[in-house]
Amino acid sequence: MTLAEVAEQAGVSLSTVSKVLNGRSDVSEATRTKVEQLLDMHGYRRRSQAPPQAPLIELVFHELESVWAMELIRGVENVAKQNKASVVLTESGTRHAPGSDWIEGVLRRRPLGVVLVFSALPDKVKKQLRSRAIPFVIVDPAGDPDPDVPSVGSANWAGGLAATRHLTDFQHERIAIITGPEDMMCSLARLDGYRSAMTMAGLEVDPSLVRFGDFHVQGGFEQAMDLLERPDRPTAIFAGSDLQALGVLEAARLKGLSVPDDLSVVGYDDVPLAQWSSPSLTTVHQPLRQMAEEAARMLLRPHDAGKSALRIELATHLVVRQSTAPPKNS
Numbered sequence: 001m002t003l004a005e006v007a008e009q010a011g012v013s014l015s016t017v018s019k020v021l022n023g024r025s026d027v028s029e030a031t032r033t034k035v036e037q038l039l040d041m042h043g044y045r046r047r048s049q050a051p052p053q054a055p056l057i058e059l060v061f062h063e064l065e066s067v068w069a070m071e072l073i074r075g076v077e078n079v080a081k082q083n084k085a086s087v088v089l090t091e092s093g094t095r096h097a098p099g100s101d102w103i104e105g106v107l108r109r110r111p112l113g114v115v116l117v118f119s120a121l122p123d124k125v126k127k128q129l130r131s132r133a134i135p136f137v138i139v140d141p142a143g144d145p146d147p148d149v150p151s152v153g154s155a156n157w158a159g160g161l162a163a164t165r166h167l168t169d170f171q172h173e174r175i176a177i178i179t180g181p182e183d184m185m186c187s188l189a190r191l192d193g194y195r196s197a198m199t200m201a202g203l204e205v206d207p208s209l210v211r212f213g214d215f216h217v218q219g220g221f222e223q224a225m226d227l228l229e230r231p232d233r234p235t236a237i238f239a240g241s242d243l244q245a246l247g248v249l250e251a252a253r254l255k256g257l258s259v260p261d262d263l264s265v266v267g268y269d270d271v272p273l274a275q276w277s278s279p280s281l282t283t284v285h286q287p288l289r290q291m292a293e294e295a296a297r298m299l300l301r302p303h304d305a306g307k308s309a310l311r312i313e314l315a316t317h318l319v320v321r322q323s324t325a326p327p328k329n330s
Helices: 003-010 014-021 029-041 067-082 100-109 123-131 156-169 185-200 217-228 242-254 272-276 288-300
Strands: 056-061 086-091 113-117 136-139 151-154 175-179 210-212 236-239 264-269 282-285 311-314 317-319
Touching: 003 014, 003 029, 014 029, 029 123, 056 067, 056 100, 056 288, 067 086, 067 113, 067 242, 067 288, 086 100, 100 123, 113 288, 136 288, 151 156, 151 288, 156 175, 156 185, 156 236, 156 264, 156 282, 156 317, 175 185, 175 217, 210 217, 217 236, 217 242, 236 242, 242 264, 242 272, 288 311
Parallel strands: 056 086, 056 113, 113 136, 136 151, 151 311, 175 210, 175 236, 236 264, 264 282
Antiparallel strands: 282 317
16 A cells, blocks of 8 residues: 555545654644554555664753763763764753654654653653654653653662661751652652651651752752751751752851761762762762663663563662761760
């Protein structure tokens, strides 16, 4: 059956059939489904099964201005080099689902696969990528990953638990947390780990000590300044990222507080600069580079459509340095 006959049976133009074949976004979902059913029915072999023009792995961030982004880039680069591929970096423009401009661009580039960081994929985008045989993997999904989406994450709940238990073992009782955005799964998992550790220590969680940030230095600084101005200020702060922890250290300095004598601080990620802060930062090691390597390997493995999508979760662990100690008069 020719494309013209498919168009006639579907009651659409030939250009619309071409758009469906090429995964374009400017086709209604109902029309796309109708055309795809006809193509499948008549055994039409789509051009999407042709090999890509260049061996590329596309790595997508909503923003590149972060220290931990470099760890993820290095991880994907390592696997790409082993497979004689190059890495293309793009920004999606939004924290969650990538925008329409991005999807049009990736369909034109036709990479070997796409690694998305902190992104969820709407059904429409998943369908477009699959229509062009472009595999995709999400690293540390922003929400609960769909069962049909391969993903790589880390043990965020266990990380939050370990960070907080380290502080309760030092006999801290007023422990604040500055986690990440309220609508991201990793932030909430770390918060749940914090709550569990507080409960295990027989301590109540003071809601006023639970803060949501944005994983950046400025957000950590602003939340810490507010927390440290309280008459009943916390004796310890668990920050949901090392960058936020650096903001906490600066706030403590401006308030004339010594870390760890007056305030203990724990970060999260264990990026390289954590060991060079003053004092060096106690933090939860998140295997960012390994997460990226696993995601890239998943893209390059042969896929079995009959199997459910794979979810890999890597372990986290506490790295104790110089920013934590028992509270005064404990």
